[in-house]
Every structure is written in structure tokens, then in C-alpha cells.
Amino acid sequence: MDVIFLQEIKVDTRIGVPEWERTRPQTLLLDIEIGLPHNRACQSDAIADTIDYGRVVSRIREHLSQATFRLLEALAESVAQLIMREFGAPWVRVRVTKPGILPGIRQLGIILERGKKSVSPYP
Numbered sequence: 001m002d003v004i005f006l007q008e009i010k011v012d013t014r015i016g017v018p019e020w021e022r023t024r025p026q027t028l029l030l031d032i033e034i035g036l037p038h039n040r041a042c043q044s045d046a047i048a049d050t051i052d053y054g055r056v057v058s059r060i061r062e063h064l065s066q067a068t069f070r071l072l073e074a075l076a077e078s079v080a081q082l083i084m085r086e087f088g089a090p091w092v093r094v095r096v097t098k099p100g101i102l103p104g105i106r107q108l109g110i111i112l113e114r115g116k117k118s119v120s121p122y123p
Contacts, residue, residue: 001091001117002036004053013064015075015098022068028075028098029107030060034083035091035117051087059086072096072110080114091115 009032012025034051041050060079069075076094083092097109 002039002042004034004036004051006030006032006034006053006057009057009060011061011064013075014068015070015072017070022070025065026098026101028064028072028096030079031095031097032056032060032079032083033093034087034089035115037088037090051089056083056087072098072108073112076110076112077114080112084115089115091117 009030011028011030013028014022014025015028016022016026034053034056036050038049041047059082063078063082064075067075067078069078076096079096080092080094083089083094091113092115093111093113095109095111097107099107101108
């Protein structure tokens with residue numbers, strides 16, 4: 001399986017367990033790996049045969065700017081499902097980092113994987 005990766009995508013969203021923490025957007029960092037449904041782009045060199053990562057980033061930023069979450073886990077799940085549903089990815093790994101939120105901890109976060117990483121072209 002071919003995988004597109006995007007590292008340290010900066011996004012702003014409202015997140016936090018205490019209500020006061022969700023009163024203004026916070027900046028999070030996302031690392032995303034997206035499994036491609038096929039490898040035709042390697043031969044065709046055509047954007048139509050792959051997942052347009054620019055569109056993925058724009059869509060994630062749009063989604064997260066309008067959403068509110070209590071937990072990083074829920075945010076990561078939301079991003080993973082969006083990528084699989086809207087872009088047809090069979091597999092995705094999402095890492096969400098919340099930097100500088102706790103004293104003495106540089107960053108904290110969650111990593112989750114959804115879908116099947118190995119996709120056979122045969123039924």
C-alpha cells in the first residue's frame with residue numbers, strides 16, 4: 001500500500017474537558033498518514049489517481065474550525081472518519097498533539113489507526 005504523509009499540520013479548534021478551555025480556539029498539531037486505495041498515480045502521474053493532500057488539509061481545517069471537542073480521542077476519530085469517508089482512503093493513522101498544555105510536559109496527544117492497511121486488489 002502506498003501512503004501519503006502530512007506532518008505538523010497546524011489547526012485551530014475548540015477543545016478541552018473544562019468548559020473554560022473551549023471558550024477560544026487552541027492550536028493543535030496533526031500528523032496524518034493516508035493509505036491510498038490503489039497505486040495508479042505512480043504510473044499515470046495524474047492527480048485524479050491519488051488523494052489530493054491539499055484538499056485533505058483544507059477540509060480538515062474547515063471541519064475543525066467549526067467543531068468543538070472535549071477529548072483528543074474524539075477529535076482524532078472525527079478526522080480519521082472524514083478522510084476515509086470523503087476521500088476514499090482504506091486506512092488512516094492520525095496523531096494529534098496538544099503542545100504546552102500541562103506544566104512540565106512539552107506535548108501530549110493521541111495516535112489512532114482506522115481501516116485496513118493491507119488492501120488486496122483481488123476479491
